[in-house]
Amino acid sequence: MHRIRFLRLMSVLSLPGAVFAAAPGRTRVVATTTDAASIVRAVGGDLVTVESLVEGIQDPHTLAPTPSLMLKARRAEVLFKIGLDLELWLEPLLEGARNPGILPGRPGHIDLSRGIRPLDLPVRLDRADGDVHPYGNPHIWLDPLNVRRMTRTVEEALSRIRPDESETFAGNREGFVRRLDEALFGRTLVEAAGGDRLADLLDSLAWERFLEQTVADGRGFGNLLGGWLGRMRPARGTAVVEYHGTFAYFAHRFGLPVAGQIEPKPGIPPTARHVHDLTGIMREGDVRIILSTVYYETEVPRRLAERTGARVLVLPTSVGGTEETTDYLTLMETMTHALSGAVMPEAPHE
Amino acid sequence: MRTRITKWTMSLAIMAALALLPEGNVRGDTEEGTEARLRALEDEVRSLRDGRGEAVSTQTGFNPRTTVFGDFLGKFNPGGRFRDRTGDDRFSLRETELDMRASIDPYAKAVMIAAVREETANSFEVEIEEGYLETTSLPASLTARVGRFRQNLGALNRAHMHDLPTPTRPLVHEKFFGDEGLSGTGAQVSGLVSNPWDQYLEWTAELVNNDNDTLLDGTDGEDPAALGHLKWFGDVTGGTTLEVGTSYLHGLREDSPKHLTQQVYGVDVMAKWRPKREGLYRSFLLQGEAYWADRDVDDATNLDAHLTVASPKNARPFGAYALAQYQIDRRWYAGVRYDVSEEIGDVFDREKAVGGFLSMYTSEFLRFRLGVEHHTRNNDRTDFDVAALGVTWVFGTHPAEPYWVNR
Numbered sequence: 032m033h034r035i036r037f038l039r040l041m042s043v044l045s046l047p048g049a050v051f052a053a054a055p056g057r058t059r060v061v062a063t064t065t066d067a068a069s070i071v072r073a074v075g076g077d078l079v080t081v082e083s084l085v086e087g088i089q090d091p092h093t094l095a096p097t098p099s100l101m102l103k104a105r106r107a108e109v110l111f112k113i114g115l116d117l118e119l120w121l122e123p124l125l126e127g128a129r130n131p132g133i134l135p136g137r138p139g140h141i142d143l144s145r146g147i148r149p150l151d152l153p154v155r156l157d158r159a160d161g162d163v164h165p166y167g168n169p170h171i172w173l174d175p176l177n178v179r180r181m182t183r184t185v186e187e188a189l190s191r192i193r194p195d196e197s198e199t200f201a202g203n204r205e206g207f208v209r210r211l212d213e214a215l216f217g218r219t220l221v222e223a224a225g226g227d228r229l230a231d232l233l234d235s236l237a238w239e240r241f242l243e244q245t246v247a248d249g250r251g252f253g254n255l256l257g258g259w260l261g262r263m264r265p266a267r268g269t270a271v272v273e274y275h276g277t278f279a280y281f282a283h284r285f286g287l288p289v290a291g292q293i294e295p296k297p298g299i300p301p302t303a304r305h306v307h308d309l310t311g312i313m314r315e316g317d318v319r320i321i322l323s324t325v326y327y328e329t330e331v332p333r334r335l336a337e338r339t340g341a342r343v344l345v346l347p348t349s350v351g352g353t354e355e356t357t358d359y360l361t362l363m364e365t366m367t368h369a370l371s372g373a374v375m376p377e378a379p380h381e
Numbered sequence: 382m383r384t385r386i387t388k389w390t391m392s393l394a395i396m397a398a399l400a401l402l403p404e405g406n407v408r409g410d411t412e413e414g415t416e417a418r419l420r421a422l423e424d425e426v427r428s429l430r431d432g433r434g435e436a437v438s439t440q441t442g443f444n445p446r447t448t449v450f451g452d453f454l455g456k457f458n459p460g461g462r463f464r465d466r467t468g469d470d471r472f473s474l475r476e477t478e479l480d481m482r483a484s485i486d487p488y489a490k491a492v493m494i495a496a497v498r499e500e501t502a503n504s505f506e507v508e509i510e511e512g513y514l515e516t517t518s519l520p521a522s523l524t525a526r527v528g529r530f531r532q533n534l535g536a537l538n539r540a541h542m543h544d545l546p547t548p549t550r551p552l553v554h555e556k557f558f559g560d561e562g563l564s565g566t567g568a569q570v571s572g573l574v575s576n577p578w579d580q581y582l583e584w585t586a587e588l589v590n591n592d593n594d595t596l597l598d599g600t601d602g603e604d605p606a607a608l609g610h611l612k613w614f615g616d617v618t619g620g621t622t623l624e625v626g627t628s629y630l631h632g633l634r635e636d637s638p639k640h641l642t643q644q645v646y647g648v649d650v651m652a653k654w655r656p657k658r659e660g661l662y663r664s665f666l667l668q669g670e671a672y673w674a675d676r677d678v679d680d681a682t683n684l685d686a687h688l689t690v691a692s693p694k695n696a697r698p699f700g701a702y703a704l705a706q707y708q709i710d711r712r713w714y715a716g717v718r719y720d721v722s723e724e725i726g727d728v729f730d731r732e733k734a735v736g737g738f739l740s741m742y743t744s745e746f747l748r749f750r751l752g753v754e755h756h757t758r759n760n761d762r763t764d765f766d767v768a769a770l771g772v773t774w775v776f777g778t779h780p781a782e783p784y785w786v787n788r
């Protein structure tokens with residue numbers, strides 16, 4: 032008797048949640064970060080609606096799973112994450128979302144770090160080294176070449192879900208990559224050498240040699256270099272100190288040696304002793320730039336700057352980190368602009 | 382250190398590569414010449430790339446994710462008047478916990494948590510704190526669980542000792558559900574209630590053996606205890622969330638020939654504030670739970686002398702607590718808790734406590750905590766103070782649970 036009533040109650044309580052239907056023809060996507068969302072939007076175009084879980088002003092490592100986030104994940108047909116253990120908060124959030132289709136291992140769970148060569152792979156896994164990311168530094172999106180690779184992962188994933196639209200996704204990706212290449216290398220160089228080839232070269236040890244090669248009119252390819260790389264070229268070799276490993280890929284791509292981090296170890300708050308050591312390193316190496324991002328405290332960087340005469344640059348490191356960073360291209364635009372401006376205050380704008 | 386090594390090897394490699402390359406200042410006069418040189422460079426790129434493989438992690442394989450928690454506690458009771466809690470006024474390795482979890486197949490996962498506890502001085506007991514199988518692919522938001530698990534009662538019962546925001550469990554939990562809170566062996570089903578307002582509304586139903594230490598003290602396996610929990614979880618503003626829950630528990634009383642029942646009603650509220658941008662450094666938590674038990678009393682069984690006098694039919698012990706915690710910076714948390722609870726078997730024996738605590742995390746994996754509590758009891762008119770120093774540590778895989786107190 033009791034049991035029957037119990038079962039009947041259960042069947043009422045667990046009616047499928049079909050209330051949330053996506054706009055017709057649009058695939059519901061949830062992306063962990065705003066950067067992932069921006070990339071998915073670029074490839075998915077009008078065929079997707081994308082919501083992100085972390086906001087651009089939030090620390091992507093630590094996110095409290097709130098009900099509105101769980102509901103976003105609950106409605107999604109596919110989830111895109113950055114991966115490399117950046118989103119350790121994802122597991123409890125997905126547990127609350129109760130959406131089997133986007134659990135790890137399912138076709139609706141896409142890891143954007145796939146095929147990307149991680150930096151800072153730990154030599155050993157030991158927490159004496161802090162909260163190490165066992166798979167390497169997860170802040171991969173700050174290297175435009177990685178984003179190029181990520182667009183391919185997105186295209187493949189979306190085409191698998193909607194095979195009929197695969198041509199549209201391929202076209203969207205092509206268009207975005209073209210804009211990305213032009214923003215990265217400058218339009219002239221992309222027209223002269225082709226984006227794919229440039230991306231291959233930039234990712235190789237032959238890049239500098241390539242820039243020395245002369246073109247038909249006698250000028251070097253280096254003279255044609257524009258975009259973010261052209262803008263950042265004068266800054267190459269400028270040593271920086273950063274708050275956390277956030278800028279690793281950015282620094283690697285644009286040739287900024289990282290002299291140290293304000294966090295003594297990943298995820299460990301700065302100590303007086305470490306700040307003291309860092310002051311010495313910065314003075315010795317004449318480090319003039321301290322890079323931080325919008326969600327870290329500003330007190331320690333400020334103190335460090337006072338002691339060393341360096342300049343603190345608080346930059347957005349995700350889309351939405353500041354008002355003007357509305358998508359991936361404007362994010363990189365903002366970052367390279369601020370950095371080149373800080374390194375070469377007199378440098379003329381192109 | 383690691384980055385420096387990488388940089389060094391990288392720059393050495395670049396220098397070596399440049400030295401090996403043919404002289405580059407050949408003038409290119411035609412488009413074809415340029416194109417040819419670009420091709421040559423591309424080949425070079427390919428050959429260089431073939432040398433480096435992609436990183437593949439084989440570290441974990443099919444091993445379960447394993448995390449170990451250690452919980453040390455030093456309790457000091459200046460008055461030395463601990464009465465029923467003798468043996469408490471000392472250092473103890475309160476608990477060592479081994480947490481293992483893994484997927485079973487595409488449809489289920491399993492969790493096993495074994496705890497070694499210092500029950501009395503220098504005497505340790507091993508217990509399976511949780512050991513259950515949980516479905517991962519049921520439709521319609523349903524999740525089912527079988528095995529032994531911490532029951533989904535109120536706001537704090539599911540948290541393990543090391544995950545509590547305070548050095549001790551709330552009095553009402555200890556007195557109503559036992560020192561370790563309420564755990565049961567049986568089955569659980571939970572799901573979300575679909576609703577047109579797009580609200581997060583979660584229900585849980587549990588059926589477990591009626592053999593808990595304190596409250597569900599029946600021994601009759603044919604009459605399991607049932608628990609129901611309904612939780613609304615909502616975003617109030619951008620950085621504030623609110624959880625409101627209600628619990629209902631039903632079971633038979635120990636050795637009751639007349640099938641005397643007892644029921645517990647509970648409400649729980651938790652408000653959490655965490656600013657978006659400064660979320661690493663600032664947060665505020667407000668939490669409270671209240672429980673009312675309703676136990677049949679039979680004159681003949683003479684179970685509770687007091688109760689029989691007070692109310693011949695049933696007794697209704699009450700207990701509650703309220704907790705506030707403020708995060709001062711990235712490492713430090715401070716809080717207060719107020720407790721009041723009657724004994725489950727004696728509504729005239731009421732204990733109250735006021736406590737303050739301070740927690741410091743050196744990292745996510747190590748916490749130091751200092752707590753002081755002032756207790757008063759009405760029936761023997763005693764009062765006493767307790768100071769506690771706790772150290773809690775974690776090693777192994779990054780813990781999966783969201784707990785580790787609001788972190």
Ligand SMILES: [Zn+2]
Binds near residue numbers: 092169170275276277
């Ligand atoms: Zn990081």
